[in-house]
Amino acid sequence: MAADRVAGDASMQTVVVRRTGRTGRRTRRVPWGRVTCALLALFALSTVFATATPAQAAGSASPSTQAAYLATRLRTNPVYVTDQLPREIPRSQAPAFATLAKRTGVPTYVLVLPEQDLGGKGLLGAVHDRLGRDGLYVLLDTSGVTDAVAYGVRAPADDAATASLYELPYDAGPLRSFERFVDVVAQGSGKAAERAAAAREKYGESDAEPDRMYIDRTDRDNQSFLTGALLTGVPLLILLSISYVRRWRHILLKVTGRAKPDSRRTPEWLASVLALVTLAVIVVTTALTFDQTTSSAAVPPTAADVSSRVDRVSAGLEQDPVYVDPEGPQVLDSRQLSHLHERIRKFARSDGGGPVYVLLVPQLSGDESGGDPEAFADAVHAELSKAGKAGNGRKDDGLYVVADTLRGDIDVLNFGLRLDSGRLYAGLPESIVFGDDEAREAEDHLLGERLDDFMTFLDKSPRTTEPNTTSDQDTKAEPIEGNALPQLFSGDFWPGLLVGGLGALLVLGLVAGVLAIVGSVLRRRHPLPTASESSHLQAPRGPSLSYLRTTADDELGALSEDFVEADVENAGLAHRARAWDCFDAAMLLIDGDRCRLTEPDDAGDPDEAENAAGGGVDPATLVTIIVLARAGRAALRGEAYEMCCGLNPLHGPAVVRHPVRVSAEDRRRRRLPVCDACRDSAIREPGAVHTLLMALPAPPDPDGGSRDRVPYDVLESPLSAVSDGIPRLIDAVRELAGAE
Structure with a gap:
């Protein structure tokens, strides 16, 4: 902003010089004093631009504000999908968003970004002002549509956003949320208002929520365990209990006088057939009921999706050792950036110093590194090492500082500088790494002041005789496994089989206990004759x-x-x-x-x-x-x-x-x-x-x-x-x- 003001003052001064020159020719008088002042002003202006150049280069975006950067991208393509969430929203899904956007019937501009402060309120207006095009502007994050505004077109943006918010569960995913939003917009203002009111009445004023669309791995483990327990427990219980219950039922009927001596008995093999049929029914029923195959709406990312952000950051470091993410709010002003550049140059020229790369980039669980700043820095270092892109004559060697603009944490990795990596990793004060209470409450996390304190700490750090490198044992990002769920008949399915068998024995024991009590009570009321008194023994035991x-x-x-x-x-x-x-x-x-x-x-x-x-x-x-x-x-x-x-x-x-x-x-x-x-x-x-x-x-x-x-x-x-x-x-x- 200071550079803009200086540029404006210089323009005005240039006009004055021209007018003065014309006046001088008319009077044949040359105002040497004013000319001298103008030349001094131009010299000062060139000095200011020279100082401000690194600030403009930071983030590899011009202009450097978030809204201007996004407007520039929308000018090229009306759908912009961030490259910071490949695990949840791969950039390769942009054509799917574009196809849905065409169904609204009005020019639609879509921004799919990481979660913004205050839900991104005000961002769409700022982007519209810089883009200068009327249309329906929609902002989405991993949860779905978070904001929508119609500028110069007739579209029920608020009602459509409300319907997509309440009608879908929280795990529906951004693409399905945008699809519901588009469907409501296409219905027109009247229908959209009705759907929004109905959804708000059903879910807005109560704790009720739509059922989840996906299950996680813990749910699948529970399903597998239940399936295994049913597969052994129920058929085994049938086999063990039918004969036992049938025997006791006969006794109870006999003592109560309701037994039919001539009635035909159920074949014993029927219990085995019933157990087999039950087994088949359980297998089919569980397979059809627990038919989920994925744990989220995310689709597997491509190799280009995974490497996109790392490529962007490494390309930015070619131009400037300080990379400011252009998709988010700028946390450093031009003065802080200029001062940071000066401190970096000073450290690079010091004895035992070297390049310092500062990455002002948010760390998200859905990014290619899984939210691990050390893995992110290691990936950027590997990309620079592979391509030989880093400047300052050191190739990829240097100190990589990852400043998380979302949480405000600062992490440091050393690659090849004569610094004690252990001291950098464990010896940094917490006021620098995490910030104090004031830093945690500030919107910019006071990153400018804390990075300046870090450079001071760096200047005072002792040098080692040999280059030191942070161990890469714990700096590798976990692979993206995708969201495919394990098979139903795996995992906890096998322990479930054992527990099912034990459960069947336990239930049989309970049944036997209950029947024993009932039989004892009935025998007291209807005592059976003893063996010597049984009337059925009409046929002699020892016939003559x-x-x-x-x-x-x-x-x-x-x-x-x-x-x-x-x-x-x-x-x-x-x-x-x-x-x-x-x-x-x-x-x-x-x-x-x-x-x-x-x-x-x-x-x-x-x-x-x-x-x-x-x-x-x-x-x-x-x-x-x-x-x-x-x-x-x-x-x-x-x-x-x-x-x-x-x-x-x-x-x-x-x-x-x-x-x-x-x-x-x-x-x-x-x-x-x-x-x-x-x-x-x-x-x-x-x-x-x-x-x-x-x-x-x-x-x-x-x-x-x-x-x-x-x-x-x-x-x-x-x-x-x-x-x-x-x-x-x-x-x-x-x-x-x-x-x-």
Whole structure:
């Protein structure tokens, strides 16, 4: 400004000289005194311009004000995107902004800049004054549209800005925010006012906000963990709990008197199928629900986007060792710049001194260096070293001072000067590095005074014998990874699998505890009979031979009658085939002669025949005939009879396999098919369930001694296959008949 004032005074003086010259020719008098004054003024003016030249060069922009610099850029292109935010708003997105700007229907000038003080209020007006063109001026930063003003055109700028502010979440990104702004502008003033009022009413006076559009990596980790926990927890819980709950449900229904003895049981394999289906549903549902792939609206920057600011700054340092960022407000006036240049030249000429490069540039988290001033200075130094651009005869060697115009911090990196880098890094006073309270409150952070104090500190710093360089171990910028989210089935997905399994076991334990309490209460109200009192044990545990003969003859005769009288349509061919197989197997055991069923083993008393040796049908064969006959009759009635009770085949069909103890001495359990009553007894009195195992007379003793009863399943007979089901029992009988 001082240079402008001096230039104006010089112009006026020049006019005076010309007028004086014309007057002199008319009077033939030469005003030597005025001419001398004019020459002295011109000399002073040239001196002032020589001093002010570095100030104009700073920032590589002419004129050097922020508004004038931006107006110059808009004169070339109506859309200007900063090069300081490649991680969030790459410059390569400028064509997308330009395409949207054409949809407003009026000349539109777009500025995409880092966040400005006070939201950039007043900046658009200053840019318009210097550009001198009417149109719609829009200012955006990383959050979206921050200001919009219409100059000389009809456009609902305020309403469109309000709608884009309230209708979109904060993470929508500048491009989507500008798109919403353009859409509202294109609707006209009336519609725009309605949308702005509705958005302000919905979100402006409350804490409500639109839902976020993107999730971060922490959210993705949580999603992966939840998916893993569900994938193991839910199917495993189904497999473990269904059989447990079904067993207890049967007990509860039985004690309350609502059990249906003839109702068909759900197949055990259904739990496995349900678990697999649930697993597939969880995979598909989570994949469709957690389908986010990016964590922000930012697009990956190009190589030119990443290097643009570094190239700009290094090019500016070719002309001047002090680079002032032209996109932001100027924090140093011409006097401070001139004084700083003088201090830099003085230090360069001092013993052990060298070039000093001052970079007055904001450091932002979205820039190519991730907001790290040391990484930024290292990148500029590398660019100068690669291109050999730095002046002052030292190539890229020098002291790089990064003054953050946004926060006011000052960082220093030494490359090749004979200065103690450790002292420069850790010995700088905090009043220089961070500033005092007054500096933090000032708009310019008092950077002019603090840089002057730094140069004083630099002049007093001791010199070293060898050039010293700041270690570049911690001065490399982190690579730009982009905003792609990890895959859903990765990361915390694997710990989630383990936690899901543990959670399933915990839930099963809680369910078991609740059911145990409920069952205990119901058993107190409806006590079940003991094993010795159970009414279901109508079939004796140790049946006599006469009982078995009579029952076998009755059951086989009934099967013959039922088979003849059965309705083919009601029974079905498959059921008749099963009934015939059962009848055929039973007849094989007695060689087709039912009379053998009533022949005693000995001519004596039938009850004594159990202890006498002789011929006839043995007890195990008689039990087999009874089971086959009953299974055949059930098939003709269309009833399920695939297995019979493994504790006592005379109890009838089994409903489930259950681990039971079959011996008082052996505590090991066998998984046998059991009927309803035996299962209840096994649950209620597991230690006494072996007393329900059917015992038959043992084979005759060759020495003529007495015979004890033995468990039926230890006898060599087809009856030992009864636990594997009726079809296996039929096969065992046929194998025996074929062997004989």
